[in-house]
Amino acid sequence: MASSSSSSSSSSRRRTWRYRVFTSFHGPDVRKTFLSHLRKQFNNNGISMDKESEMIEKIARDVSNKLNTTISNDFEDMVGIEGHLEKMQSLLHLDDEDGVMLVGICGPVGIGKTTIARALHSRLSSTFQHSCFMENLRGSCNNGLDVWAPYGFENLAERATELCSNLPLGLCIIGSNLRGKKEEDWESILHRLENSSIPKIDAVLRVGFDSLHENDQTLFLLIAFFFNYKDDGYVKTMLADSGLDVRLGLKTLVYKSLIHKSSEGTIAMHKLLQQVCRQAIQRQEPWKRQILVDTDDILHVLKKDYGNRSLMGISFDISTIKDSMDISPRTLKRKRNLQFLRIYNTRRDTNVRVHVPENIDFPPRLKLLHWEEYPGKCLPHTLRPEHIVELNLENSKLRHLWDGTQ
Numbered sequence: 451m452a453s454s455s456s457s458s459s460s461s462s463r464r465r466t467w468r469y470r471v472f473t474s475f476h477g478p479d480v481r482k483t484f485l486s487h488l489r490k491q492f493n494n495n496g497i498s499m500d501k502e503s504e505m506i507e508k509i510a511r512d513v514s515n516k517l518n519t520t521i522s523n524d525f526e527d528m529v530g531i532e533g534h535l536e537k538m539q540s541l542l543h544l545d546d547e548d549g550v551m552l553v554g555i556c557g558p559v560g561i562g563k564t565t566i567a568r569a570l571h572s573r574l575s576s577t578f579q580h581s582c583f584m585e586n587l588r589g590s591c592n593n594g595l596d597v598w599a600p601y602g603f604e605n606l607a608e609r610a611t612e613l614c615s616n617l618p619l620g621l622c623i624i625g626s627n628l629r630g631k632k633e634e635d636w637e638s639i640l641h642r643l644e645n646s647s648i649p650k651i652d653a654v655l656r657v658g659f660d661s662l663h664e665n666d667q668t669l670f671l672l673i674a675f676f677f678n679y680k681d682d683g684y685v686k687t688m689l690a691d692s693g694l695d696v697r698l699g700l701k702t703l704v705y706k707s708l709i710h711k712s713s714e715g716t717i718a719m720h721k722l723l724q725q726v727c728r729q730a731i732q733r734q735e736p737w738k739r740q741i742l743v744d745t746d747d748i749l750h751v752l753k754k755d756y757g758n759r760s761l762m763g764i765s766f767d768i769s770t771i772k773d774s775m776d777i778s779p780r781t782l783k784r785k786r787n788l789q790f791l792r793i794y795n796t797r798r799d800t801n802v803r804v805h806v807p808e809n810i811d812f813p814p815r816l817k818l819l820h821w822e823e824y825p826g827k828c829l830p831h832t833l834r835p836e837h838i839v840e841l842n843l844e845n846s847k848l849r850h851l852w853d854g855t856q
């Protein structure tokens with residue numbers, strides 16, 4: 451009995467076993483799913499994984515990550531792409547196992563959005579079990595429209611897509627104007643666009659401009675012809691005493707997809723929207739125009755001495771002049787509110803088309819003087835440098851700034 455009791459007591463005594471588990475797996479999906487579940491099950495059963503194996507796993511993970519940072523040879527010669535890829539990877543939060551991460555690359559046409567996306571796909575695709583790079587945005591844009599279209603608005607969303615000719619810019623603009631509106635409002639807006647006498651995509655782009663407050667329309671026009679690709683601090687400095695709420699205006703324009711502002715604050719506007727701005731100016735009554743961009747209108751103004759208190763800016767492509775012209779000496783001074791003067795030559799025509807008198811008077815509040823191929827040998831003493839924010843006299847004939855002291 452004693453022996454039997456002793457044997458029973460010994461067999462019932464719980465034994466402690468020590469297991470040495472060495473794990474060796476490769477690939478983020480394996481590590482994040484199978485390995486994590488395996489570790490959890492071991493812990494539940496009293497089996498611990500050695501620190502040694504955890505250290506080796508970390509080394510393997512670091513090596514794997516470094517191997518996955520290489521991109522295709524197709525992108526290695528592209529200057530500056532590495533910085534964009536590092537920024538995109540930081541936004542993707544690749545170590546986060548919860549949910550799906552969606553990151554958009556925004557910007558005007560031709561700056562390399564698709565190239566960055568393709569290079570990022572080249573770098574990261576090997577870390578996923580399945581990957582797909584979809585370059586055709588037509589289906590994506592339609593799906594994107596369905597995302598913000600309320601339930602039951604499917605037919606209206608299809609009509610909006612057709613109006614935009616599947617152009618992403620158009621979809622963004624019309625979407626920002628339809629978002630949050632009732633079904634009857636959708637119907638009214640789409641009906642008006644469908645029956646417009648101008649091309650449908652032009653009508654869609656115009657919706658964004660027409661929906662703006664008058665002050666924001668002015669800001670939009672100024673950006674189109676003077677401040678495109680400038681940073682927001684520059685714009686705020688230029689318009690400090692204009693009476694415009696630049697901060698709120700920029701926020702509104704971004705919200706309505708009329709401009710793009712980068713994380714560094716650089717403002718960019720699509721060329722199609724610049725054309726919308728040009729058309730908007732032409733629709734204004736001549737005496738109400740704050741900005742002049744049409745060649746005939748500018749020639750008429752610069753040859754005459756009459757004043758114009760509403761005029762804020764002139765953007766003049768001198769390569770569009772058929773014949774040479776003489777600027778009246780006092781015409782600019784009489785435009786007392788003229789603050790932005792941009793004269794440029796897109797065709798790089800070497801013929802002197804604009805003749806400037808030596809005694810020309812500049813307006814007293816001029817902040818921007820951008821005059822390519824300025825024909826004078828020096829600037830007139832009437833130019834007030836204390837108000838100038840930017841002076842750009844590219845390819846000018848200047849020998850010195852002023853005669854005497856200024």
